Amino acid sequence: MKSLFQREYIFLRRSLNVQSRVLLVLAAVAVIGAVFFPLWKIRLVAPQYQEGLRIEIYSHKLVGGNDGQDLVEVNGLNHYIGMKPLVQEDFVEMKWLPFAFGFFALLALRAAAVGRMLSLIDLGVLFLYFTAFSLGNFYFRLYSYGHSLNPHAPVAMKPFTPVLLGSQHIANFVQSSWPQTGALLLGLFPLLVLSAIWSSRREEA
Amino acid sequence: MKNSHHLPGLLALATALVSLTGCNPPGKSPAASTGKAGDATSAAARTYVAPGEKDEFYLFYSGGHSGQVFVAGIPSMRHITTIPVFGKYPGTGYGYDEETKKMLGDYTWGDVHHPGLSKTNGLYDGRWLFVNDNANNRIARIDLRDFKTRQILGPIPNSMGNHGSSFVTTNSEYVLVATRFSVPLPKGRYADPADYAKEFNGSVTGIKIDPKSGTMSVGWQILTPPLDWDLGSTGKGPSEGWAFWTSYNTEMAHDQLEANSTQKDRDLAAVVNWRAAEAAVKDGKVTMMDGVPVIDPAKVPGVLYYLPVPKSPHGIDTDPSGRWIAASGKLAPVVSVFDFTKIQAAIEKKDFESDFRGVPVIRHDSVIEGEVPVGLGPLHTQYDGLGNAYTSLFIESVVTKWKMPPWTAEERADLNKVVLDKIPVHYSIGHLVIGGSDTTKPYGKYLVAMNKLSKGRHLSVGPSQPEDSELIDISGKKMETVYETFTEPEPHFAQILKADAIKPIEVYPKAENTDPDAVWSAPETGVVRHGNVVEVKMLAIRSHFTPDKIELNEGDELVIHITNVEQSPDMIHGLGIVEQDVNLVIDPGETKTVRIKMKKPGVFPFYCTNFCSALHQEMQGYLAVKPLVAAK
Numbered sequence: 001m002k003s004l005f006q007r008e009y010i011f012l013r014r015s016l017n018v019q020s021r022v023l024l025v026l027a028a029v030a031v032i033g034a035v036f037f038p039l040w041k042i043r044l045v046a047p048q049y050q051e052g053l054r055i056e057i058y059s060h061k062l063v064g065g066n067d068g069q070d071l072v073e074v075n076g077l078n079h080y081i082g083m084k085p086l087v088q089e090d091f092v093e094m095k096w097l098p099f100a101f102g103f104f105a106l107l108a109l110r111a112a113a114v115g116r117m118l119s120l121i122d123l124g125v126l127f128l129y130f131t132a133f134s135l136g137n138f139y140f141r142l143y144s145y146g147h148s149l150n151p152h153a154p155v156a157m158k159p160f161t162p163v164l165l166g167s168q169h170i171a172n173f174v175q176s177s178w179p180q181t182g183a184l185l186l187g188l189f190p191l192l193v194l195s196a197i198w199s200s201r202r203e204e205a
Numbered sequence: 206m207k208n209s210h211h212l213p214g215l216l217a218l219a220t221a222l223v224s225l226t227g228c229n230p231p232g233k234s235p236a237a238s239t240g241k242a243g244d245a246t247s248a249a250a251r252t253y254v255a256p257g258e259k260d261e262f263y264l265f266y267s268g269g270h271s272g273q274v275f276v277a278g279i280p281s282m283r284h285i286t287t288i289p290v291f292g293k294y295p296g297t298g299y300g301y302d303e304e305t306k307k308m309l310g311d312y313t314w315g316d317v318h319h320p321g322l323s324k325t326n327g328l329y330d331g332r333w334l335f336v337n338d339n340a341n342n343r344i345a346r347i348d349l350r351d352f353k354t355r356q357i358l359g360p361i362p363n364s365m366g367n368h369g370s371s372f373v374t375t376n377s378e379y380v381l382v383a384t385r386f387s388v389p390l391p392k393g394r395y396a397d398p399a400d401y402a403k404e405f406n407g408s409v410t411g412i413k414i415d416p417k418s419g420t421m422s423v424g425w426q427i428l429t430p431p432l433d434w435d436l437g438s439t440g441k442g443p444s445e446g447w448a449f450w451t452s453y454n455t456e457m458a459h460d461q462l463e464a465n466s467t468q469k470d471r472d473l474a475a476v477v478n479w480r481a482a483e484a485a486v487k488d489g490k491v492t493m494m495d496g497v498p499v500i501d502p503a504k505v506p507g508v509l510y511y512l513p514v515p516k517s518p519h520g521i522d523t524d525p526s527g528r529w530i531a532a533s534g535k536l537a538p539v540v541s542v543f544d545f546t547k548i549q550a551a552i553e554k555k556d557f558e559s560d561f562r563g564v565p566v567i568r569h570d571s572v573i574e575g576e577v578p579v580g581l582g583p584l585h586t587q588y589d590g591l592g593n594a595y596t597s598l599f600i601e602s603v604v605t606k607w608k609m610p611p612w613t614a615e616e617r618a619d620l621n622k623v624v625l626d627k628i629p630v631h632y633s634i635g636h637l638v639i640g641g642s643d644t645t646k647p648y649g650k651y652l653v654a655m656n657k658l659s660k661g662r663h664l665s666v667g668p669s670q671p672e673d674s675e676l677i678d679i680s681g682k683k684m685e686t687v688y689e690t691f692t693e694p695e696p697h698f699a700q701i702l703k704a705d706a707i708k709p710i711e712v713y714p715k716a717e718n719t720d721p722d723a724v725w726s727a728p729e730t731g732v733v734r735h736g737n738v739v740e741v742k743m744l745a746i747r748s749h750f751t752p753d754k755i756e757l758n759e760g761d762e763l764v765i766h767i768t769n770v771e772q773s774p775d776m777i778h779g780l781g782i783v784e785q786d787v788n789l790v791i792d793p794g795e796t797k798t799v800r801i802k803m804k805k806p807g808v809f810p811f812y813c814t815n816f817c818s819a820l821h822q823e824m825q826g827y828l829a830v831k832p833l834v835a836a837k
Contacts, residue, residue, distance in 0.1 A: 080820070
């Protein structure tokens with residue numbers, strides 16, 4: 001047991017080699033890059049909407065396909081079941097998400113400069129927590145929209161949760177929801193951090 | 206409904222009753238294979254456009270005295286839509302809102318004969334379609350961006366019987382018009398028809414086209430003797446800047462024209478140098494008549510010449526090269542082919558055979574290339590761009606294919622040899638059209654024969670009979686009729702346009718709506734009263750109107766500005782007001798205005814007339830009109 005803590009202590013004090021530091025810079029670039037690309041895409045296809053209605057979710061904005069028209073269309077259709085319109089202003093997380101991305105980029109750069117294994121562990125753990133929280137928040141958003149339907153709406157509807165990951169066929173609509181470039185860049189971040197850890201695992205303390 | 210578990214299921218419901226364009230991906234329909242199941246070379250297979258697939262060409266038919274334009278597809282010949290032009294058309298709400306009511310004026314009908322596509326460098330540019338109104342001397346412009354009539358010009362001053370149009374010049378500088386009828390000019394003047402030759406006049410009008418907006422205005426006119434100008438065409442290549450019209454009634458008869466105007470063996474065609482006319486206007490060689498600069502061709506040499514053509518001619522069609530001009534006399538069994546280079550030479554050498562009211566008559570024998578014996582009753586000629594011409598024969602009910610000059614000495618000796626093929630049509634063909642025949646590069650491939658009599662060719666529909674159109678494949682050596690269809694009265698001429706030459710919009714973009722009374726969200730809507738005028742800014746969206754209740758007093762004038770705030774294709778809403786004779790149809794992103802005098806008290810429901818959504822039926826509201834006494 002003692003030796004385990006000792007090994008852990010030694011491991012956390014290991015310095016980072018050049019390769020690890022480069023990987024960390026790349027991680028910072030990836031997480032900053034994620035601001036400029038959509039994180040998620042929700043798509044609805046029906047016979048009347050062969051081209052599909054698209055909603056792209058960025059860290060800081062909600063963008064409807066077809067020059068924004070698809071979002072208007074989805075909101076127009078949703079009013080029949082009394083769903084609240086999807087309005088960017090209502091998504092408070094879109095105000096802090098880019099800030100958080102910048103924060104992680106700074107932490108990655110800091111770790112690259114400080115060159116200590118401990119920083120990487122902090123960075124990785126914080127980022128995983130952040131990711132889990134964000135996905136949970138996303139699911140909660142979907143759940144809330146599907147569960148706070150106006151009872152006075154033209155069509156009474158059993159509350160539901162739109163699918164977060166994957167695709168489902170319901171009546172003549174196929175609703176799908178998949179991560180996009182932004183999310184893949186975010187996914188790259190912990191992998192790069194992990195690689196940085198791996199690369200310097202045998203470095204001197 | 207209560208069993209629905211998911212949002213998309215509901216979305217489906219909301220839109221299930223709406224049909225959208227392009228909802229079937231082309232080429233993927235199982236029906237496509239059905240068409241190929243037969244012989245791929247059969248007429249059926251070649252004209253079969255499977256469900257979800259699209260035609261190769263647009264066909265813009267004139268609607269004759271229906272006053273409309275019909276749009277069909279080639280090769281399927283399916284009627285796709287009707288563009289209302291000179292008559293009300295509740296289907297699209299045309300003639301019910303203030304803008305279109307104003308455009309129609311006091312006329313309820315028109316007589317559309319010859320649609321003309323706009324051109325750039327002698328080729329269709331897909332911007333506008335011009336159509337004439339033979340009945341009320343008007344000309345209209347349809348914008349091919351949205352397939353809507355955007356302007357009606359007229360009645361044109363000093364112009365009576367707008368049959369001889371719409372002939373578009375090489376770069377759409379002008380749409381040229383010639384008069385079928387002559388009257389004492391300016392209009393409104395009385396003279397005894399017995400003094401026809403002396404007191405009556407016809408005219409040629411240059412309708413100027415604004416190159417950016419397409420807006421038409423009356424440019425200038427050439428005053429002519431009272432001949433009945435018939436059909437025409439514009440020049441190109443060597444004949445660029447010129448235009449041609451046939452005429453009947455060189456006799457200048459004013460009664461019993463059937464006999465009195467058919468006495469001479471030749472009638473006069475007009476050879477008009479419209480560039481010279483334009484220059485004469487610039488040089489001030491005009492007199493003003495009813496606000497239009499008018500040219501007297503006897504006083505301004507070089508603007509007008511006459512050319513004798515066989516008896517009672519009809520069509521006079523310039524070929525794609527611009528050198529050959531084919532004119533046919535209804536009562537002579539030949540097509541006269543004139544060489545424009547010879548016409549130019551004759552004009553230069555003053556090789557004239559006579560003079561008619563101070564205007565030279567070009568010596569016929571100096572400019573004729575040959576008379577092709579096509580058959581009985583030749584009317585119009587179209588070209589495939591491959592050296593062949595196709596002439597419609599009204600009396601004989603056939604289309605004759607013949608070879609254009611230059612001819613060999615042997616052919617020249619016996620022009621029967623240039624007649625290549627004949628195909629029967631059903632029956633009594635008027636115009637025929639080949640895509641791009643009036644451009645420098647015809648499409649060839651198809652010819653549409655527009656036949657005046659359809660008797661016995663269709664399921665009987667009683668005494669009012671439709672017209673007959675036949676699609677003829679002209680890609681081979683022999684012509685082949687591949688399809689036959691029927692249209693409402695009455696296509697005269699048509700234009701064919703390649704489908705990919707245009708890309709019409711399918712919604713009016715919100716950003717382009719400049720109507721000051723447009724509203725896009727419920728808070729912007731409202732009802733404002735100014736004295737007896739109640740002005741409403743209303744919006745329509747699936748599936749409601751806002752506002753949906755309007756309080757009025759008997760005698761009020763109600764003004765409704767309604768905006769369809771949808772931006773999705775085919776999400777069209779209507780505003781029908783019961784017992785008020787109002788039906789607006791508002792396309793996505795469009796704003797329309799209507800003014801109604803509330804003549805009687807009561808409650809008048811209004812509702813969406815254009816099926817929009819699952820709750821379309823619920824899309825309704827009320828005009829509540831208090832009686833005058835109660836209002837006090």
